[in-house]
Amino acid sequence: MSGNQHTERRVRPQAPGRLKHYMTVVLVLLLLWGSAVQTESTLSELIEGLPNVLDLIRQMFPPKWSYVRHITDAMLDTIRMALLGTTIGAIAALPVAVLSASNLTRTRWIYMPVRFLLNLVRTIPDLLMAAIFVAIFGLGPLPGIFALAVFSFGLIAKLTYEALETIDRGPLEAMTAVGANYLQLIAYSVIPQIQAHFASYVLYTFEINVRAAAILGLVGAGGIGLYYEVTLGYLEYNKTSVIILFTLAIVLIIDYLSSKLREKLL
């Protein structure tokens, strides 16, 4: 290097310590190890269980297609639940979204607590909500609809208030200038700006709700989910596979239609 006449010698920097990296790796490994111990998950258990899984899959085929007739009503119920749950949630979400948007509700003391409540609502998974509503209202699709309504409310309200906060201020000011009151302001300058987004969120939530509604029956909240326990309980796995495939088909069809509609909206 002494023969390197073109470059003035500059000091080579010290390699930065890698302690932080190693600590992170150790921490993550500890976390994984602890989790494995806590859940008693071992590789040997997986290897022992694997033949059972394969056996189960073998017993699922060929599916007993005639079973579709028995579960069509339950599938229609499932779609009903998703539809009504989404609708109720969407209607309830609209005013709350306006209250949560800091550009429409200027008072911090209103929109902060409303948002906090929204966040709380969204922490409870829909199946848990359904289990609670079943305890309250009894078995049937009604508690399922309520559970989906609460879930939809939380999701749509959040998406909508975030969209509300990005709207153009111009029309708002124009309406204020012509002396509109609060409700007129919302109707003529906010809703036209937000309606396409709102419709898109509602459709998106509906897609999620169809999937959710298909399993609510596991806790007795109506829909096709009920039939999992029935068929698994009687070890009729070739019927279980029919339920799974039927649900899959409906979900994919609804997803497809809904996403086409959403594309058109935006």
Next chain:
Amino acid sequence: MIELKNVSKTYANGTKGLNRISLSVDKGEFVVIVGLSGAGKSTLLRSINRLHDITEGEIIIDGSSITRASGKRLRRIRRDIGMIFQSFNLVKRTTVLRNVLAGRVGYHPTWRTILGLFPKPDQELAFQALERVNIVEKAYTRADELSGGQQQRVAIARVLAQEAKIILADEPVASLDPLTTKQVMDDLKRINQDLGITTIVNLHFIDPARQYATRIIGLRAGEVVFDGPVEDATDEKFSEIYGRPLRQDEMLEEHAI
């Protein structure tokens, strides 16, 4: 050193990128390829290390055909050809040193490089390369924290660490300001002279081409329309290459920026 025999390249849509090009470049030459954008400069350069496949002809690097090579043999030939890009092509989220060491991967077994076990001489080589382009103090800085000129110098250091016998530079200064353009071109020229590395550079502007090249190749619509020493490349010749009289902004890069 590099020999192109009747090389043509036709794209899938039928456009001709290169049209029957034959030329050879000797060891230690500093060749600048000029021409309008779309004339095939980049295609020609990328054909030499086979980042682009040619459709006709053959390219020989140091006695072996890269056109017919594949797999390990192709990688072995590529290892001897360093490339510098207009957009630097560094991994922005990793350190300068790691970017330079990435130039060494062709020399080692995969497992060794993946574990990051570059041997001591490699580390030394990387540091020397960084010293040669005056940027060694940034060895442990993330690449995206450097300016454009600094990033291009790191890219040059990567090629040096690669111990390439040929350097291909595809518009190396097109995204740089005039001052850093000079630094980068000076670096390339110095490396060419000190280490005798054959260098082929694509340039859009005429002035630096005249200033740095020992030989100029003019491309127009995929064909070589000029090939000769710098002294022969008069303004009239350049007008021919460009297919029209020269504009002032093509002479001096400062005006174009």
Next chain:
Amino acid sequence: MSKLGNASIRRPKKNHYRWLILAAVIAVYVWAIAGVPFNGIKETAGQISRAILSGLLSPDWGYVYLPEGEDLLRGLLDTLAISVLGTAISTVICIPFAFWAASNLSRTRLISSSGKLLLSVIRTFPEIIMALLFIKAVGPVAFAGVLALGLHSVGMLGKLFADEIENMDKGPVEALTASGANRLQILWFAVLPQVLPGFLSYMLYRFEINVRSATILGIIGAGGIGTPLIFALSSRSWDRVGIILLGIIVMITLIDWISGAIRKKLV
């Protein structure tokens, strides 16, 4: 609807469709509402909701920690452990799937679209149903929940990872190819450093979702806090329901907050 009058002047034809669509929507809702059995509501509904509310307000604090086990903290810990392990497993499994489904790295469109299709099929398969099947294989234990989350999350993570790969800068790949690197080396030196932060961020995001999912796995016996919750609900010990719900809300809020903070640092 405020624009309706306006539209009728300029585009009377479109107006026709509007009525048709409206009629269809009304018909769908009539169908939907007519199918709901409203008479099934228990008379005790009001009473029970009040009981649950008062359970939430005066929860069974004693259940938080019991020396002999089977308490709230251990239930939550179990839930967390299931989500940690499930997320880790799915992250490892989904990486090859993501490279398969990324259109910029596979040779033909057919390969990447088949990968994408497979991922979306996995995604539509609910974790709770997977858990039901795994329970048949390994028994009603937390491990079944781990496997269910691990498999189900592959669908979403694989898609997000594939998007991340598709958005990367191709330049370094070109540079490494030019220097004579092989495919694995290109992957390691040019692709991974670019996509890793995104991968980690998506992994954390999926972890947040998995914590929520893990709280319900217990309902069907696949471990976690869901099992005691279902027991408390069916034995009508509302104050215990209250403390478990509070525990879940606090845990999920904390996890969201921590994970969100780390994700902000990554990007």
